[in-house]
Amino acid sequence: MTDVHVRRHDDADVLVGDVASALLDRLEAAQARGEVPQIGLTGGSIAEELHRELARRAPDSAVDWSRVVFWWGDERFVPADSPDRNARQARESLLDHVPVDPANVHEVPASDEVATAEDAAAAYSEAMREHGVGFFEVLMLGIGPDGHCASLFPGHPALEAGDAIAVAVHDSPKPPPDRVSLTFEAMERCRAVWFIASGEGKAEAVARALADDGSVTETPARGVRGDETVWWLDEAAASAL
Numbered sequence: 001m002t003d004v005h006v007r008r009h010d011d012a013d014v015l016v017g018d019v020a021s022a023l024l025d026r027l028e029a030a031q032a033r034g035e036v037p038q039i040g041l042t043g044g045s046i047a048e049e050l051h052r053e054l055a056r057r058a059p060d061s062a063v064d065w066s067r068v069v070f071w072w073g074d075e076r077f078v079p080a081d082s083p084d085r086n087a088r089q090a091r092e093s094l095l096d097h098v099p100v101d102p103a104n105v106h107e108v109p110a111s112d113e114v115a116t117a118e119d120a121a122a123a124y125s126e127a128m129r130e131h132g133v134g135f136f137e138v139l140m141l142g143i144g145p146d147g148h149c150a151s152l153f154p155g156h157p158a159l160e161a162g163d164a165i166a167v168a169v170h171d172s173p174k175p176p177p178d179r180v181s182l183t184f185e186a187m188e189r190c191r192a193v194w195f196i197a198s199g200e201g202k203a204e205a206v207a208r209a210l211a212d213d214g215s216v217t218e219t220p221a222r223g224v225r226g227d228e229t230v231w232w233l234d235e236a237a238a239s240a241l
């Protein structure tokens, strides 16, 4: 269906530097074409490093940050100021340090803003519908050691959510238990999916995700493909390939 590329890097620092360069180039190119690129951010440890690197390079790049639209592939359903929130992490490591237009930052509602994760998923889906789904220039995703991506976990009923943009996730095996995730269907509508993984702890999951055979139920990251799919890995994360 799509091209899948694997890009290996000596270590996490080189990995983060290369992803940052590629993302900045991609945003600049889209803006040069007159577009207002929309990107999907992810949470997790390597994403935080990437955000910091983007913020560090921002003053030297030609990207007009006020003309970039930000979304998230998933969010933890916790209060807005919780350190568990992916949006808070992204604000502290990137968005507070570049001149974004606040109207272009689309967070999933927090648990002190709406009553349930279902309400948050519905509001987030509506916000996306208003912008037209299927528009990500790049959707960045992490992968868990269990093979989860966004907040779609192995064997979880949320994997089955069809005909939806975002879905509420309860009883997540990784805390916090309540979350909101884009569905496979929504995640696939993008120009590029970039998986970013660092460390030996991800190696088995990465190998399962990229194997010729295997099940999406066991390894949800197998289930997401963009027009272009890139796996950005350090050598430790690539060590079981």
Ligand SMILES: O=C1O[C@H](COP(=O)(O)O)[C@@H](O)[C@H](O)[C@H]1O
Binding pocket: 042, 043, 044, 045, 046, 047, 074, 075, 076, 086, 141, 142, 143, 144, 145, 149, 150, 151, 174
């Ligand atoms: O819970 C989550 O985990 C994944 C992976 O995080 P990591 O720290 O193991 O790299 C992340 O991609 C996702 O956005 C997040 O909600």
